[in-house]
Every structure is written in C-alpha cells, then in structure tokens.
Amino acid sequence: MSKVFDVNKIRQDFPILDRTINGNNLAYLDNASSSQKPRDVIQCLVDYYENYNSNVHRGVHTLSMEATDLYESARGKVSNFLGATDPNTVVWTRGATEAINLVAFSWGFKNIGAGDAIVVSQMEHHSNLVTWQLVATRQKAELRVVPLTENQTLDMESLADSIDEKVKLVSICHASNSVGSINPVKEIARKAHEVGAKILIDGAQSVPHMPVNVIDLDCDFLAFSGHKMLAPMGIGVLYAKQEILESMEPFMRGGDMVLEVWNDKATWNSIPNKFEAGTPNVADAIGLGAAIDYLTEIGMDNIRAHEIELTDYALQKFNQFEELDVYGPTDTSIRGGILPFHSEYVHPHDIGTILDQEGIAIRTGHHCTMPLMRSLGISATARASFYIYNTFDEIDRLVDAIEHTLRYFSTGKK
Amino acid sequence: MSKVFDVNKIRQDFPILDRTINGNNLAYLDNASSSQKPRDVIQCLVDYYENYNSNVHRGVHTLSMEATDLYESARGKVSNFLGATDPNTVVWTRGATEAINLVAFSWGFKNIGAGDAIVVSQMEHHSNLVTWQLVATRQKAELRVVPLTENQTLDMESLADSIDEKVKLVSICHASNSVGSINPVKEIARKAHEVGAKILIDGAQSVPHMPVNVIDLDCDFLAFSGHKMLAPMGIGVLYAKQEILESMEPFMRGGDMVLEVWNDKATWNSIPNKFEAGTPNVADAIGLGAAIDYLTEIGMDNIRAHEIELTDYALQKFNQFEELDVYGPTDTSIRGGILPFHSEYVHPHDIGTILDQEGIAIRTGHHCTMPLMRSLGISATARASFYIYNTFDEIDRLVDAIEHTLRYFSTGKK
Amino acid sequence: MHELYHKEILKHAKTPEFTSQLKTIDSSGYAINQFCGDEVRVNLSFRDGIINDIHIDSKGCSINIASSSLMAVEIKDLDPNKGTLLIDTYKSLMNSKIPDHQPKRILGSLAVMESVKEFPIRIKCALLCTQAFEDAVSGLHI
Amino acid sequence: MHELYHKEILKHAKTPEFTSQLKTIDSSGYAINQFCGDEVRVNLSFRDGIINDIHIDSKGCSINIASSSLMAVEIKDLDPNKGTLLIDTYKSLMNSKIPDHQPKRILGSLAVMESVKEFPIRIKCALLCTQAFEDAVSGLHI
C-alpha cells in the first residue's frame, strides 16, 4: 500500500462513518449501490448554494458567470479524469442510466436497424439490458446476450462468436455490480471496431474504483454515475467521441440545447449542450468535480490496490463458510471489490436484517441483474461491496456476523 | 400584508443575500431563472449526506430504509402541496424540461397521430415548444401556436378557435417566464376537456409563486422545477392523473422501473417507479420537500401577495422611463412578479452589465422564448423577476440604476 | 436478533406446515414481492363451505415462509368469511391499525409475527401470504 | 462603469462607422452569438489586393457595435493577410495570450477594447466581429 493511502485518515473525511446503527458503528459495505460523501464534497454544495448559486450560461451578472465557470470547470475535471482530450465530449446526465438511454434514443434508433445486432452480456445491469431490449424490439434488431463462464467471467469465445458484421453496438459493463468480474473492455473494443461496430462501456462500477482512460480503451461511449464515486446524487456522465456526438440528434428538447427557435422549427446548439436540455444540475456537477479532486488526490491506483487487498482478504476469510456459495472470479486482478454470496439455508434478506442489527450495511436482492440471478439458479444474493474507506476490521465484523447468522439459523441459538 | 410575512426575517434565512457584488449588496432579481436557497434547504442536504445517505428501495439495512422513508415522504409533501390525492401521481424528474419530455415521449408519441393537433401559445418557454415540434413533426400532427394580445396576454378568442376536435393536447404555461402573464388555465383545461383533449400545464413559473391545486385546475399533467422554488438544482416534478400514468408506457429504461426482467423482455413496475429509471436524485428530492415545508410555513398566499405588491410598485416606478418598453399586462392580478423591459437606445446586455456593477442581478436575453421575442420585434429584453426575499428597497436600487444607465448612454456621462 | 426471529417463527421457517400437494384444489392464489422475488402460492380445498385443506408453496426469506405457514395453521377449518376477517385483523396488526372491534386474539399463533414490526422493511415479507390468500378467495362468491 | 464603457467605445457604439452599403461586395462574412442574438455582417470590397472599402452591419450590444466599427477602421487599407494578423493579435489580446512576436501597437484604436477584459462574459461580444471577418476572408485564396 502506498504511503499516502491512510484509510484511517480517509475515514475521518466521511462524517456518516461516525454513525451508530442499532448500537454498533456503521460498517458501510453497500458501496456498489451508492457511496458515502466526504466532507469536501458536502461542503462544496454548501459553498455553492451560499455563495454562487445561479442558473448558468447566458447570464451577464456576476453570480451567473461564477456559477458557469465552476460548472464548466467541473466538466473539465471530468474530462481530465477520463483522459479525454476535449471537455465538450463530456455530457452531464442524471446518472449511468440516463447516459445509456441517451445513447439508445439518440444514437441507437438512428444507427441500429432491422437485421442488425446488439451485443450485451449476461452480467449487465438492467439499465444496460432493458434499454437495448427497447431498441432491438422497436428496430427489429437482434439482441445477443453473451453467456458467462463457470466463475461468472465473460465467456470470451462466445463473445468473439457473437461479434460479426451484423453487430452495430457492443454494450458491456467494465465491471459487474453483481458478481464483480472485470471485463477486458479494451480487447472487446478492438473486436467491436474490427467489424465496424461501436462500443459502449458501462463504467458505473469501474470509473469509481480504478483508473479509466477513454483514449487508451478507445471506447466510443462511456457511461457512469457520480453517486457511486463520492459525488452527490443526481449527476452522471456520458462521454462519447466527439465525431459521434456531433453526428447525433438531440435526445430531450428544451432550453439550452437549441440555437435558434421559430414557431415550427429549431436548430441545435453545439455539443455538449445539444444533449443537455433544460436547467442542468449545476450544484451536483460541481460536487462531482470536488469528488474527482478528492479521488485524484488519493490516487485511483491506490484505491484499486486497497480494494484488491480488502477483496483478497475477504475471499480468503469466506473460504471457511462451506454453506456459502461465493460468486465471481477468485483472481482479484480481474475482480472489483464486490462479494456476493448465497446460502441454501438462510435467505439473503434474513442475512441482511441480522447484519443490520450489528450495524453492517450490505445489500440483498437481485441487484438489478435478474437474468444473471436466473442463470445462477437463484433469485437473490447478499452482497458486500468495498470502497476507499473500508477496513480489514469491517471485513472481520462481516465474517463474524455471517458466522453467527449461519449458526443461528441452523441451531436457532445465537 | 399578513403579519407572519416579514421579508427582513425571511432574508436572514438566505445566506447568499449577505454577499456583496462589485462592492454592493447583492440584489438578486433573477428569480425566474433560478431561486436562492434558504439555510433549511442547504442544511437538509448536509443532514442527509452526513446521516442517512444511501440508495433507496430494496435495501434491508437501516440507512437504506431511512433514506427511502425520507425520499417517499418528500413525494408525499409534493403531493399535498399540489392538492393531489395520491403521492403515486408525483413522478420525480430533473426539472420541468424533463417532465415535459417525459409526457412527449411516453404519452405524446402514443396518443398524437397524423392529422391530430397540439395547441401551445406564443409565450411558451422553448421546453414547452420545441418538444411539441418534435412530436408534431414525427407524428405528422399539426402544432397550433395561439397568439397574444397587445399586452402579451393569451388571445382567448384565438385559443377558443384553436381548440377543436382534432386537438389531442393543449400544453400551456400557467405563468410566462418572459412577459409575466398568468393564463386562465382552469378555463383552458375545461375547454380542452370539452373536445376530449388533455391539458399539460407548465407550472415552472406558477408553482413557486402562487397556490396551485391540481384537482381544482383539473389538469392532466403539471410540470415544474425545484430549483425555481427554493429547492436544490437537479430535481423537478411531473404530476399526472393516476389513470393517465397507469396507461402510459415507460420513458427511459433501467433499474427500479422494471418488475421482472428476462434476457429478451421485461415487465414494468407500478407508478410512479415505472417512470423513474435508475438511481433517483434522493438528496435533492428530500431538499425539495424541505423547500415545500419552508414555502408552506410562509404561506403561498402571502408569497403571491408580496410579489403583487412588489410588482405593482415596480410597474408604477417604471412609468417614469419613457424610453423603456415594459411588456406584459399591467393588471397584477393576472401577472407574476416578472418585469421585462427594452430600450431602443441601450442594449439589454449593456443594461445587465451596468446593473451588475451595482450588485443588481437581472437576466438579459431571449429567456428561452425566441419566437415570443420575434413576435415583439426584438431579440432580447432585460428582465427583473421577484421572489419571497425581494424588497421595495431593491426595486428602488433597480430603478435608480436604470436611470443612471439610460442617462449615461444618452449623454456618455455617469 | 431475538425480537425478529422469535423461536416460533424460526420453527415455521425451517419446517413450514401444509407443504403437501392437495388432491383437489378448489381455489388458488398467488403473490410475488417484486423487489426480492419472494413468492407464495396458496391452494385451498373446501368441504361444506369450510377451508378443510391447504397447500402452501412459499419461496424466499424466513419471514415469508413462517408467516405463510402460521397463516395456514390459523385459517384451516374457517369459512372464507372468517378467514378474510382473520387476515384483515392480521394486516391491521402489522400495519399498526387495529380498530377496536377487531379482537387481536382471533389471530392465534399468527400473532407472534408482531415482532416483525420492529423491522419495518420486513413487514411486507410478513404480509405477502395475505395477498396470496386474498387472491385465492377473491374469485369466490362469498 | 467607466472602465468598460470607455469614451471611445461609447462613441463608436452610438455612431458606428462604415455603415453605408458597398457598391460591389467582393467578400462577405457573418457571425451570430447564439445566446443573445447579436450579429455582425462584414462586407468587403478590394482594390489591388487591398481592403479598400467596408460595410459593417452589426446588431446588438454596444460592445459588439463598437468593436465592429473599430475593427473596420483598423483593417481598412490592409491586405487580407495583414488584416488577419491584426485580427489574430486582437484575439490574443482579448484572450490574454499576446505572444512576444505580436506587437500590440498594430491594433491602433481597436486596443481600447482591452477594457472589456474586466468583464469576462462580455469578451465574446467584443470578438463577434472577428468571426465575421474570418468568415469573410476564409473564402479568399491568400
């Protein structure tokens, strides 16, 4: 672990970690759902609303200029963070879901037609599956779902078979929120481009947790959410290559996305504004900029290294539970900090409730991946997921609590 | 003025009003663009992120339950505020623009077809015009734009003529952001219903400023934005009648809006979740709830009365400026707190810049109503717009500053 | 932990009753919790207007399985009207709205589910069985 | 107020120069500011490769009108290359990026626009004319 990475110091930056839940310190292990926020990000919102708040663009008064500067500089931070060459390739959305829908409505309906194919995988979040069901159904295109291997990694042979000349888009998660697998998206991008297809990377679970460079990956689209990476809720990003954005029709209509308007027609603003109809979420965009500052200072490499350590430790500890099935690859070089488990004997909800009694927050359910659950022959898992502020100690507490739970449900005694 | 309405006390609740701009106290008169936020609302965000932050729904852990409760209780507050009978008729959006687009994409494309007509007015904000241009063009329907009278009120005769059996939707603002006119939407709703059309009310400029009751108005859809009514940015509302929402297809696809998902198909969740794809903006929704608490405590009637007083005062003062054209009705019972003006001799941008030198924030430009500007034969106005915290003193400062500006531009001397 | 997982609940969760198929099904009801996938099927057979046998097929968490089993215990040998009254009383109990005229004691062993009220998010697990029951009797002309 | 609205700026805003139509237009350029609707048209006529007459049709704020007028004053009698150099220098000045080899003095009276730099949002008003000029000369083979 790098010297600058000091988890105890980091924890002090997160006010919510002082909370007690049912008499115990909060161990927040539901990060794949949403992350907690450091003081800097919260304070950034307060500063904004107490000093600069105003609508952006077009205003000649000082507040509006200042708000616009802060807002556009946040866009620049995102662009740098992703290694993009032009801030105008960063489109603000509410989150990954809206970003994927933007691509579907604006690019998909124009560029995917009858007889074409879209490739996704069996591990996609509903937002990267149901959206393409819509496009495929409406356009009479084929939706190909690439299966997984035994340890829930992408079946690369099937993937290769799926990507042929009919394919117009490969839309795939960089890392799975449900089983943790990290996909070789750079290689997949190359394969997609070989047949002239575009690639959309759902970065909801990668951008918060590891270095992601859009130029290196050569991705056409990248979608992610701020709330999973220390930023406020309500803000997310669609990155896309400039020439693709230029070629796309707008999605929603309204103020800011138009250039000139007559009663019967309108012309469009330049990118990225063309895709940002209506008053944007200025404050939370600036908050995402503050979150990126925070993450950058810690270092994305360090964050990834910390999560690998935690995951290795947890996976090893979980070996003791013969009653539990743990999903995802055991090789943490291709796995995010996500630990889904399932027992025949205790339902995930019961595990979740009992862990909550001990102050440990995990998520239970299908994690918006029902088809994946079905392919595993289960309807739900319990899932612990780690981030920058989690500790070995919290994993020990998790393991102890699971141990109690399993014992309790087999003997009825605590 | 009611006893409880004490503008000086109110001002103390708004931290940004302590700011100085170019050496002068901020006089924030750009409220039609976006409002400032009281301490309660800002603190509500801090509380949320420091104590309850979590993704909502589905979580069995305490934070998720608490966040869900706060979030759904904010929905209940909106529902009460609008006089709706069921919180499930309140759909969260980013703002008025997304709300209108939701109706267009989800209801419009299904229910408006070739030969049908949509009625809007010449005073619509781009978001309530360009969106219907899209529907009209794609569906080969007719878009009818009702003209205005001499003082920029809706031409009710033309409106009556426009609403015939072909009309499927009347989409009209309750109050204009650009000229201030308040439209008789209850009467318009009745007219629309007589021919079997639905009515969408763009409440972006009414819900923040006056009591609005959806049952009384009998509107089918109502759209508005939180940021114009003391709430954080990034949150807004679509209200719609329950049976209409039930009948509508979803708009965006993703998590939360589905019930069951297979590889090739999905079923939809119940309303309102069906329309809320992806992680919602929980914090800002709760913030909108806090803003509604604040507004309700002051009383929407008192707010409206205050704004009428300010507007009457300002209109009267503006009489002295022969060089200025002031738009909108002079009868403040049918006018919101919006004061657009124009001079042949000084361009609005120059007025805006000079006023900003004196700490007075107004907006200049087309206010997202280009066709309205064109119909007035101008390309831009300067616009002052009032809210709960504005004072007579600020109007005096505005008037003095305009007086200086006009003098300066005619003589070159300050 | 104790409060939620009352011994009786745990017992019924582990070894639910009424798990055998019926020879004849007179009425059947189903309910699913959209968010977790838990489900309950309730099959009823009647004799002389009385629920004289029940088959419960429940999947999911302990609260769902236990409440379904306990419900079956209590509705057996009731007529559908009395069964519905019992279910209404149970729902009122769980939603903290017991009206005066609904005596809690008719719930019998099902009353142990009250401990779930400490865990609001799990109340819906304890009520899924009532939806299945209501679905089963909704087709009857009672 | 004084800094922005320099006397010279105000003079050109009120009574801009080069407002008469040209007899022959050799080259024409146009620019619009999408957000405020301000626009500039620049019509040029050449003799012996030199800009020997100009017509400016500008609409909008004082900064736009004044800068367009001052620009016309300065580019008159230049060849398009020298005109372009002057415009580049002016843009560098307004964007605070004057490179060493660009002497500011070639700007002549246009240099008064520097006062606008105190008002960043108005810089684009002062640069609209340069887009129209560039549009006008972009078609020339120089």
Ligand SMILES: Cc1ncc(COP(=O)(O)O)c(C=O)c1O
């Ligand atoms: C009348 C009217 N309608 C719609 C809108 C759009 O609202 P928003 O930009 O918050 O989506 C506005 C505000 O800009 C408005 O004033």
Ligand SMILES: Cc1ncc(COP(=O)(O)O)c(C=O)c1O
């Ligand atoms: C892999 C993945 N994709 C997409 C999403 C959707 O993100 P959001 O709900 O923030 O739009 C999520 C998170 O829920 C996710 O984990």
